[in-house]
Amino acid sequence: MTDQPLILPRQVLPRYAGGIGPIRTASMTFRKATTRISDARADPAPMRWAIVGIAIAFLVLFIVVPLLNVFAQAFSKGIEAYFTALRNPDALAAIGLTLVAAAISVALNLVFGVIAAWALTKYEFAGKSLLITVIDLPFSVSPVIAGLVFVLLFGAQGYLGPFLQAYDIKIIFALPGIVLATVFVTFPFVARELIPLMREQGTQDEEAALSLGASGLRTFFRVTLPNVKWALLYGVLLCNARAMGEFGAVSVVSGHVRGETNTMPLHIEILYNEYQFMAAFAVASLLALLALVTLVAKVLLEGRAARD
């Protein structure tokens, strides 16, 4: 069995999914389409069984069981109770706020992510790798700190607090604060998905379009965008999943006003702390479903990108 050549799927979308990790350069992605597992690579059978067994046990214990538990708890009192919990006015308000905050944050990060990816891949300039590192910074900052910095800026005791109070502008404990914290946390996602792909595609297509007389914007929409559409779509989906699920940063800036500034994750926390476990898991199951849809979309988009 081991001397059968094994065709591994060619990876087109970047592999590190969460957008986190080293950006892979063109030479890494444009590798040979097939890898042959030769005899020299055949591990002894006991080792194979042991490694596969441990790997599966680890993934099942740490990922599959907790995920199944979400749905098991959500439906523990039946489908009726599940939908009653979701129809609760506070739950509906939280869902609404989450949708609005995520829509604004994703739209902002979509626009600026595309612009940043363009600037970082279509030109050569000094300090480029430093700029990429800084764009990645929100990944390594604790979500709690992401919320804290906006409280220090816009809170009542913050640098801009007196100014905002004088003009009666509310940022902290209101929607703008929630959006700011979410944008901070999801800042790198879109740019991260685009940069490796756009770097690998180079600038030749754009140069051809420009030399044929297309304007810069037309070149972007007709040449660049079609080339990266699947990666862009995945970046947006991932950004959206994280935006809807952000907890720490939003928790610090939201003020937890029930039915007003509670997003879905914050509502889950309140329900859980009130021992309304089933209701907490009912709301949580929606976010878990969103995560699963995002991952299915990732697998499908990788397939599409590979075929293109």
Next chain:
Amino acid sequence: MSEAAIVRHRRRVIPGFGITLGTTLLWLSLIVLIPLAALFLRTTELSPERFVRIITSARVLHALGLSFGLSLVAAAVNLVFGLLVVWALVRYEFPGRRLFDAIVDIPFALPTAVAGIALTSLYAETGWLGRALAPLGIQVAFTPLGIFVALVFVGLPFVVRTVQPVLEDLEAEFEEAAATLGASRLTTIRRVVLPAILPALLTGFALAFARAVGEYGSVIFIAGNLPGVSEIAPLLIVIRLEEFRYADATAIAAVMLVASFLVLLAINLLQRWSEGRTGGGR
């Protein structure tokens, strides 16, 4: 004209350099740089003695030690099991391989609060796993062990997704050469394969560690949050903030932020090291 100058000249043919780079820098400054600078500015308003007093108080020291210590242990566990998972996914064919490959990403996509309550109810005494562990005298939920479980969960994809592409790209020739020269399979793995994926392994370890140190949502439900026992540093920041003790919150945050900058620096150096080893192109 030097080659570099020609390249630069050609690249700038594409319009929009000024506006796109300008917009990027402006947006980055507004959302990320200025807010983070505000944190450091606030820290400098504290006298050095006050800063040291806050950081060296028993409760803060314990919270920082717990966060950093457990994150190291969790990242180390992910390093070992992550490598085994990558090895199984890349090198072997087994039923459900593609499904398990996709499953690795769940901790990235699942909101932390959902993971938090799921793990807590799982390991609580009435939960599926807690019920099995209770007779053995092992209590996971509401102890530091619970924090460890949550940190392993959130860090798991980092090692796998960092090492996976590197192991996939590794040419068979090296292992074939080693085998031809008479090395046993284990020697080949230890002396040929592991050194080649070492930078990726360490990068994955550092990423998992960085993520675990700052983790909040998935931990606070399962931790029990007993000051001096199972209280993590991010939670202490939130508590101080809710008590309006901004100076304390800021000082703890500054320490954690500096630590994450150091980890980020280490990751960048690792990248450069690995690029140098494989010869420029990668």
